[in-house]
Amino acid sequence: MANPAPFTRYSQQRKIDPTQGDRLADGLLNDDDRIEIGPTQLAYKEWEQAGLILPDLLAMREYRWRRLTQHIVDRGYGGLLLFDPLNIRYATDSTNMQLWNTHNPFRAVLLCADGYMVIWDYKNSPFLSEFNPLVK
Incomplete structure (x- = not known):
């Protein structure tokens, strides 16, 4: 029987993905702080699937x-x-x-x-x- 993955606390999970580069598709910093406008990663995925182009x-x-x-x-x-x-x-x-x-x-x-x-x-x-x- 395989051991289940250990529990990871939210505070220990990465919030910023360094592989995404320093800027998001809309030109803002990739700091996972969307107070400026507010779209979540889910919204970005839905827009991408719908073929929408993000505003600069x-x-x-x-x-x-x-x-x-x-x-x-x-x-x-x-x-x-x-x-x-x-x-x-x-x-x-x-x-x-x-x-x-x-x-x-x-x-x-x-x-x-x-x-x-x-x-x-x-x-x-x-x-x-x-x-x-x-x-x-």
């Missing part, structure tokens, strides 16, 4: 940033101040905090005509947008 998130963020900046310049404004959670999500690709923001608005984004973008967010929650190099 870095290019998408760059496109949105350039588009917004160009509209600011075209109108002769010094900048754009965003308070609406959906506008913040579009401009920064940061985590959607609509529900948290419903009662007490706490987030804002300033996009200057020179392209400099800053987000005001929870003091102890830099993970909400630190993954995006366009946000300072």
Whole structure:
């Protein structure tokens, strides 16, 4: 009778597969931290089976940033101040905090005509947008 495989605790299992390279198909780091968007490995497999092509998130963020900046310049404004959670999500690709923001608005984004973008967010929650190099 063969011995069953020893029990492996979750904490001892690899969470990051080093054979996948340093970037995923969508251009983000292969750190198994999908707070940016959230698809799981199951979703990636289903999309691949369906023949769907993954978006390049870095290019998408760059496109949105350039588009917004160009509209600011075209109108002769010094900048754009965003308070609406959906506008913040579009401009920064940061985590959607609509529900948290419903009662007490706490987030804002300033996009200057020179392209400099800053987000005001929870003091102890830099993970909400630190993954995006366009946000300072």
